[in-house]
Amino acid sequence: MILDGKIPSGPLHEKWDKRLAEMKLVNPANKRKHRIIVIGTGLAGASAAASLGELGYTVDVFCFQDSPRRAHSISAQGGINAAKNYPNDGDSIERLFYDTIKGGDFRSREANVYRLAQLSANIIDQCVAQGVPFARDYAGYLTTRSFGGAQVSRTFYARGQTGQQLLLGAYGALSRQIRAGTVTLHPRTEMLDLVIVDGHAKGITVRDLVSGRIDSYAADAVCLASGGYANVFFLTTNSVMSGVTATYRAYKKGAFFANPCFTQIHPTCIPVTGEHQAKLTLMSESLRNDGRVWVPKIKGDKRPANDIPESERDYYLERKYPAFGNLAARDVTSRATKEVCDEGRGVGPGGRGVYLDLGGAIGRLGENTIRERYGNLFEMYERITAEDAYQQPMRIYPAPHYAMGGLWVDYNLESNVRGLFVLGEANFSDHGANRLGASALMQGLADGYFIIPYTIANYLADTKPGVVAPDAPEFKKSCEEVEAFTKRLLAIKGKKTAHEFHRELGKLMWNNVGMSRSEASLKEALKRIPEIRAEFWKNVTVPGSGRELNQELEKAGRVADFLEFAELLTHDALQRDESCGAHFRVEHQTAEGEALRDDKHFSYVSAWEHKGVDKEPELHKEPLVFEHAHLAVRSYK
Amino acid sequence: MNLTLYVWRQKSSKDPGRLVQYEAKDISSDMSFLEMLDVVNEGLIVKGEEPIAFDSDCREGICGMCGQVVNGVPHGPRKKTTLCQLHMRHFKDNDTLYIEPFRAKAFPVIKDLIVDRGAFDKIIQSGGYISVHTGGVPDGNTLLIPKHDADIAMDAAECIGCGACVAACPNGSAMLFTAAKVSHLAMLPQGKIEAARRVCAMTEEMLAQGFGNCSNHYECEAVCPKGIKVKFIAKLNREFIKAQMTGS
Numbered sequence: 001m002i003l004d005g006k007i008p009s010g011p012l013h014e015k016w017d018k019r020l021a022e023m024k025l026v027n028p029a030n031k032r033k034h035r036i037i038v039i040g041t042g043l044a045g046a047s048a049a050a051s052l053g054e055l056g057y058t059v060d061v062f063c064f065q066d067s068p069r070r071a072h073s074i075s076a077q078g079g080i081n082a083a084k085n086y087p088n089d090g091d092s093i094e095r096l097f098y099d100t101i102k103g104g105d106f107r108s109r110e111a112n113v114y115r116l117a118q119l120s121a122n123i124i125d126q127c128v129a130q131g132v133p134f135a136r137d138y139a140g141y142l143t144t145r146s147f148g149g150a151q152v153s154r155t156f157y158a159r160g161q162t163g164q165q166l167l168l169g170a171y172g173a174l175s176r177q178i179r180a181g182t183v184t185l186h187p188r189t190e191m192l193d194l195v196i197v198d199g200h201a202k203g204i205t206v207r208d209l210v211s212g213r214i215d216s217y218a219a220d221a222v223c224l225a226s227g228g229y230a231n232v233f234f235l236t237t238n239s240v241m242s243g244v245t246a247t248y249r250a251y252k253k254g255a256f257f258a259n260p261c262f263t264q265i266h267p268t269c270i271p272v273t274g275e276h277q278a279k280l281t282l283m284s285e286s287l288r289n290d291g292r293v294w295v296p297k298i299k300g301d302k303r304p305a306n307d308i309p310e311s312e313r314d315y316y317l318e319r320k321y322p323a324f325g326n327l328a329a330r331d332v333t334s335r336a337t338k339e340v341c342d343e344g345r346g347v348g349p350g351g352r353g354v355y356l357d358l359g360g361a362i363g364r365l366g367e368n369t370i371r372e373r374y375g376n377l378f379e380m381y382e383r384i385t386a387e388d389a390y391q392q393p394m395r396i397y398p399a400p401h402y403a404m405g406g407l408w409v410d411y412n413l414e415s416n417v418r419g420l421f422v423l424g425e426a427n428f429s430d431h432g433a434n435r436l437g438a439s440a441l442m443q444g445l446a447d448g449y450f451i452i453p454y455t456i457a458n459y460l461a462d463t464k465p466g467v468v469a470p471d472a473p474e475f476k477k478s479c480e481e482v483e484a485f486t487k488r489l490l491a492i493k494g495k496k497t498a499h500e501f502h503r504e505l506g507k508l509m510w511n512n513v514g515m516s517r518s519e520a521s522l523k524e525a526l527k528r529i530p531e532i533r534a535e536f537w538k539n540v541t542v543p544g545s546g547r548e549l550n551q552e553l554e555k556a557g558r559v560a561d562f563l564e565f566a567e568l569l570t571h572d573a574l575q576r577d578e579s580c581g582a583h584f585r586v587e588h589q590t591a592e593g594e595a596l597r598d599d600k601h602f603s604y605v606s607a608w609e610h611k612g613v614d615k616e617p618e619l620h621k622e623p624l625v626f627e628h629a630h631l632a633v634r635s636y637k
Numbered sequence: 638m639n640l641t642l643y644v645w646r647q648k649s650s651k652d653p654g655r656l657v658q659y660e661a662k663d664i665s666s667d668m669s670f671l672e673m674l675d676v677v678n679e680g681l682i683v684k685g686e687e688p689i690a691f692d693s694d695c696r697e698g699i700c701g702m703c704g705q706v707v708n709g710v711p712h713g714p715r716k717k718t719t720l721c722q723l724h725m726r727h728f729k730d731n732d733t734l735y736i737e738p739f740r741a742k743a744f745p746v747i748k749d750l751i752v753d754r755g756a757f758d759k760i761i762q763s764g765g766y767i768s769v770h771t772g773g774v775p776d777g778n779t780l781l782i783p784k785h786d787a788d789i790a791m792d793a794a795e796c797i798g799c800g801a802c803v804a805a806c807p808n809g810s811a812m813l814f815t816a817a818k819v820s821h822l823a824m825l826p827q828g829k830i831e832a833a834r835r836v837c838a839m840t841e842e843m844l845a846q847g848f849g850n851c852s853n854h855y856e857c858e859a860v861c862p863k864g865i866k867v868k869f870i871a872k873l874n875r876e877f878i879k880a881q882m883t884g885s
Contacts (some may be wrong), residue, residue, distance in 0.1 A: 054771060065702060068758070069701070070701060075700065126774055129767065133821065136782050140787075277672065383698075383722045541685075543685060549751065
């Protein structure tokens with residue numbers, strides 16, 4: 001099937017206005033009769049639920065944490081992009097659009113990216129109005145910083161906690177609606193199934209994580225904002241509860257999964273120390289603004305960093321990419337880092353690390369300025385490594401961080417299942433094969449505040465509210481299926497924990513489907529994943545019962561989904577026989593080792609349809625049409 | 638290193654609960670405290686026992702989901718450090734650790750080390766925001782905010798809502814938490830308009846949720862993983878009195 005992204009016709013800069021003008025509206029008096037389910041309370045989910053509640057819809061919002069304020073968006077450190085051009089350095093909507101589409105290596109949908117750039121400025125204004133304490137200069141104006149993949153300074157920030165502050169802004173707006181009674185909050189509740197009635201998403205089945213009760217909720221539309229699936233790699237920068245469960249179970253019910261192989265490896269994380277580790281910690285990319293990345297020129301140089309003279313250091317990013325230097329795009333930086341470590345020039349335990357050195361900046365700007373900009377990051381680094389980064393350079397190494405792929409959506413953020421909308425990291429649309437820094441926050445909030453309120457009305461205007469009641473047979477069936485899944489997990493009583501299976505899967509994925517991928521490594525993974533999955537269903541052990549708070553049961557369910565999803569991801573990586581952005585197939589590289597795109601054969605979105613576990617998914621394509629951006633070889637040189 | 642743990646086990650809010658002894662063996666000093674508990678739990682699961690239930694999510698000190706009392710101190714012995722960021726290198730071989738949930742009237746135990754902090758959400762819902770609708774707001778730079786004020790607002794806004802302040806307070810007070818939000822918004826021009834109404838509503842809700850009052854022990858500041866200062870409680874009181882006197 002050729003998928004239609006339902007992109008409005010006309011010039012790029014008029015598309016969103018055109019769509020706004022042609023979409024239907026819901027009468028204010030009728031809005032409260034429409035019930036909308038929102039899953040997830042990160043930037044996308046919280047901003048969507050708050051905005052829809054404000055409009056007068058009846059909203060149910062679900063999160064599996066104890067409070068909506070905990071969602072993983074909170075961990076974003078560096079900032080949020082917006083084409084404000086406050087610094088007068090030549091920024092514009094066009095330039096943000098182009099940087100983003102180039103950063104995504106021309107594998108994102110042009111019209112979506114342009115709209116994102118158009119809405120970026122509104123987000124900053126909205127957040128300021130909410131009281132988000134963005135950094136200000138001495139005259140009281142908003143200040144910006146530079147970020148990877150851009151030559152202008154367009155990133156707004158709140159110290160090193162931008163994600164936290166933006167999320168708390170959205171959480172405030174959401175809390176206000178909860179108080180007003182338009183939104184009902186369901187914390188500690190996990191979505192385990194999507195309910196489809198007559199081809200339309202009409203509800204979900206959830207497990208109350210405290211009582212263990214399995215229940216269904218009916219609605220007139222469902223918004224999935226459940227985040228990304230990077231935890232398929234086990235050791236990642238994602239929160240430990242983050243999973244693919246909500247989107248994967250929607251996929252199993254018929255929603256197409258797009259570009260699952262586009263996963264981002266973040267270049268600046270604290271290196272791995274041992275087997276016991278539950279997660280990795282990211283050091284904001286904004287550090288690359290003032291920091292210089294280097295390794296010793298000589299292989300196996302064991303001298304402390306400060307004893308290595310300037311002439312014996314290889315500032316490999318500056319050497320390879322003189323125009324962007326330490327600010328080259330994330331995937332480019334990650335691979336260059338892997339390369340120098342593969343050459344045996346890595347530093348720290350195990351040799352999987354490089355220096356991120358702010359010594360020069362401290363000398364130039366003074367320790368106080370650096371402390372002001374990055375103080376909390378230095379503290380975080382010291383807590384984890386027991387090293388003082390003011391005295392010696394930090395050690396960093398790439399780690400899985402973000403999922404550009406996600407459920408397929410059209411221009412209105414609606415999936416191929418009618419009435420199922422997908423927002424934020426959970427969808428696929430805006431970042432192509434690689435996301436630029438400070439763009440995730442921008443996308444989550446654009447989707448939630450400024451897109452879904454309009455596009456969902458267009459859908460709801462054609463639906464009769466409340467036609468499907470929670471006692472419909474589809475809901476009963478869904479509850480029974482979820483119940484059966486839970487019972488099956490509890491009945492195995494094997495010898496290995498869900499954690500062990502997750503770690504085993506993660507290692508396989510990192511080694512075979514990680515920073516670089518080959519036909520052989522992918523085929524091996526496709527052989528191994530079903531074996532691990534089969535063993536899981538024979539040998540996992542889940543203590544306790546389903547009728548109580550049972551964290552092992554939760555974890556086992558998420559790992560079970562990863563064990564199926566990993567195969568889909570790998571399958572997609574094998575099918576996409578080109579290199580683009582973060583998807584690096586070793587067979588396709590330039591003489592200098594850069595990703596070699598194949599626009600002739602792969603300029604499309606891969607949207608996969610579930611055909612059953614242990615069966616090959618079916619590929620549907622959405623051709624990528626570039627009416628405006630000129631397809632170019634991405635270069636940061 | 639090897640450690641002896643006494644961990645609070647409680648099946649549900651109705652169960653009386655008790656301390657149970659566990660041995661944590663071969664713990665690496667590079668592990669975080671929660672990774673140490675992960676290791677203990679893995680051992681329990683394989684033995685067919687129920688693992689210790691505890692909350693955690695981001696494991697990098699920002700989501701505020703984790704929190705336990707270690708040897709009487711919420712988030713353990715390190716200043717300005719959440720439990721997930723506390724590393725085992727700060728403990729010694731053969732140490733004995735008593736691990737309990739955050740205890741307060743307003744934080745009922747759900748299971749083992751997990752407590753219900755929904756009361757914090759209720760306080761925010763009562764007014765911890767600026768009542769702005771999505772859309773129709775002015776350009777961000779039309780509102781000038783002196784850097785000094787923006788910095789103080791940010792100092793207060795850093796609160797992660799973990800609840801350690803409540804657990805440390807002999808009165809089980811949520812004054813530091815409430816003060817942080819009240820101060821963050823009252824420092825900013827866009828938050829001043831509703832400041833009087835906000836401080837009254839949030840204070841009232843705080844009391845209604847069963848939190849105690851502040852009697853200047855300053856335990857909250859001592860344990861706050863984000864270093865939120867008690868000066869914000871003074872600011873809360875000032876805002877409250879101001880609101881009372883102007884009759885708002």
